[in-house]
Amino acid sequence: MAEDMFKEFREHSVAEFFKKNRQMLGFSGKVRSLTMIVHEFTTNSLDACEEACILPEIFVEVKELEGKDHYRMTIKDNGPGIPFSHLGKALGQMLAGTKFHRYIQQRGQQGIGAAACTMFSYVTTGQSTKAKTCYNGKRTIADISIDFKKNKPIITVIEEGPAEETGLEVTSEFKDVRYERSNYGVYEYLRRTALANPHCTITLIEPNDEKTVFPRSIEKNPSKPFEIQPHPLGIGPHDLLEFAKHSKENKRISSFLQNTFARVSAAKVNELKELAQGIDFNKNPEKLTWDEAEEIVKAFSQVKWIAPAMDALVPIGKEQVEASFNNIFKPDVLVIAERKPRVYRGGIPFMIEVGIAYGGGVVEAQKRGEVMRFANKVPLLFDTGGCAITETVKNMDWKRYNLKNFDEEPIVVLINLVSVYVPYTSAGKQAISHEEDVMMEIRNALMEASRAIQKHISGKRKANEMATKRKVVSRYIKQLSSDLAKLTGTDEKMVEKKLEELIDEKYNRGKEEETEVHEQNERIEEENDYEDREEA
Numbered sequence: 001m002a003e004d005m006f007k008e009f010r011e012h013s014v015a016e017f018f019k020k021n022r023q024m025l026g027f028s029g030k031v032r033s034l035t036m037i038v039h040e041f042t043t044n045s046l047d048a049c050e051e052a053c054i055l056p057e058i059f060v061e062v063k064e065l066e067g068k069d070h071y072r073m074t075i076k077d078n079g080p081g082i083p084f085s086h087l088g089k090a091l092g093q094m095l096a097g098t099k100f101h102r103y104i105q106q107r108g109q110q111g112i113g114a115a116a117c118t119m120f121s122y123v124t125t126g127q128s129t130k131a132k133t134c135y136n137g138k139r140t141i142a143d144i145s146i147d148f149k150k151n152k153p154i155i156t157v158i159e160e161g162p163a164e165e166t167g168l169e170v171t172s173e174f175k176d177v178r179y180e181r182s183n184y185g186v187y188e189y190l191r192r193t194a195l196a197n198p199h200c201t202i203t204l205i206e207p208n209d210e211k212t213v214f215p216r217s218i219e220k221n222p223s224k225p226f227e228i229q230p231h232p233l234g235i236g237p238h239d240l241l242e243f244a245k246h247s248k249e250n251k252r253i254s255s256f257l258q259n260t261f262a263r264v265s266a267a268k269v270n271e272l273k274e275l276a277q278g279i280d281f282n283k284n285p286e287k288l289t290w291d292e293a294e295e296i297v298k299a300f301s302q303v304k305w306i307a308p309a310m311d312a313l314v315p316i317g318k319e320q321v322e323a324s325f326n327n328i329f330k331p332d333v334l335v336i337a338e339r340k341p342r343v344y345r346g347g348i349p350f351m352i353e354v355g356i357a358y359g360g361g362v363v364e365a366q367k368r369g370e371v372m373r374f375a376n377k378v379p380l381l382f383d384t385g386g387c388a389i390t391e392t393v394k395n396m397d398w399k400r401y402n403l404k405n406f407d408e409e410p411i412v413v414l415i416n417l418v419s420v421y422v423p424y425t426s427a428g429k430q431a432i433s434h435e436e437d438v439m440m441e442i443r444n445a446l447m448e449a450s451r452a453i454q455k456h457i458s459g460k461r462k463a464n465e466m467a468t469k470r471k472v473v474s475r476y477i478k479q480l481s482s483d484l485a486k487l488t489g490t491d492e493k494m495v496e497k498k499l500e501e502l503i504d505e506k507y508n509r510g511k512e513e514e515t516e517v518h519e520q521n522e523r524i525e526e527e528n529d530y531e532d533r534e535e536a
Helices: 002-008 014-020 030-051 084-092 113-125 186-196 237-245 253-260 266-275 290-300 318-328 388-394 436-474 477-488 492-535
Strands: 057-064 070-077 129-135 138-147 152-162 167-175 201-205 211-214 333-338 342-344 348-358 370-375 378-380 411-419
Touching: 014 113, 030 057, 030 070, 030 113, 030 167, 030 186, 030 378, 057 186, 084 113, 084 129, 084 138, 084 152, 113 129, 113 138, 113 167, 186 201, 186 211, 186 318, 186 370, 186 378, 186 411, 237 253, 237 290, 253 266, 266 290, 318 333, 318 348, 318 411, 333 436, 342 436, 348 436, 370 388, 388 411, 388 436, 411 436, 436 492, 477 492
Parallel strands: 057 201, 370 411
Antiparallel strands: 057 070, 070 167, 129 138, 129 167, 138 152, 201 211, 333 348, 342 348, 348 411, 370 378
8 A cells, every 4th residue: 555655756846836836926816916927027127227236117018918818918127137048047947046045135035936927927828938138238039938847947049139238028928817907906016116116217008008107206226235144143053054064165163153154253253162162163064963053053042142234224215205205195294214223033134114194195195094015115915914014003003193093094104124034924925924023113113103193183183273263263353343342432443453462362372282282292102102112
């Protein structure tokens, strides 16, 4: 029986796995699948342009073809292009790319996205993907598909020639997808991408041939993030052994630790030696055992470390968020909160930035309690319920900030998580896992921004109350001054003037009261903030 059972034992490639489980990559639902395709290519284009110091220009065209739910997608950028030697792997091999092995802030993370789109096109239409790359003065046009058994690209060159421009253009056909102008469609995704990336110009041509341009509002690329070394507190025994195995240039454990990990100096190595006295730090790191790796990791947790380098993180930026929000919404009040960098899981740097727009154009746009989630400037449209950002917003006590019913208020909240490693819940990269340190920082940033919104709402409410009272009282000035003049025998105009002065004095005193209310609110919020910190 055992022999019969193991006759069916097979090896499978990662490409075969994702072909059978494409929902894990976000290809579930017709509208979502089309948006995910745009998401994968757009993030790659933005990363490539920024790394090459090129202001991004992205062109997206969606064309409806004959047959139900059948579309052709063309996405083009002005980036550096892809060398032909890497073109097949970049677009036709799972887990191949420039991102997975690097400790640097990037939109992409796994080296799956572009190849997943090639796979999805092939399994729904049987058609290969056509790619045109212009790199280093040479243009190459090729058809690309995937050998699923081997997880290898199949590439056929169609045309070669010289090129003056640079960039990548990809054209694919897809079935089982649908274009809709909804909160989860391509248009909304690109609108939010433009909001978080104001240095980018995005052009969209929809199936009805309507053309929309999201112009750049800033003529400068953001600062380039740089690669950092992993921090000791984010390392486990297996990670340590893997690094040691590939550390050919280091002949001693002591030099290996200093050259491989951040914040490990000669002095820190001496501290580790005192804590892990049974380990020979002069031996070759390739000979490190599991027990020794566990001992070193245990020693890591007992040493006081400097936090990892935080200047490797590049947020959207306060000025950029303000420019984007004012360009799209023109709200009555806009508050940006940018928290200082922190670490989660002991050694992974991250930071949170929050923007809250209230009133004004938000009302005209008919937005009510809208939360825009981003990770490294990439919109997260799906898997809302399982996201740490959504959970944190939902658990906020909004009434404390004069927002009685958040879902009905004219408010838009932007939350962006910036990190060298974003803890997504799945390969689809649409929701953030519930890391306690991350959720606490999101909450703190929301409270910081909400206090300013509370002051605005309180001031506006008080001003409206005073204006209403003055209007009501002013209705009776004419009649009252006439009656008083007759009773006292004084001049009616003089009585009217005196009454107006009394009303003005009362109104000005109201302003003073309003200021006192503001100061009182500030004191209350400072106390609340202190209580929140104590609780944390």
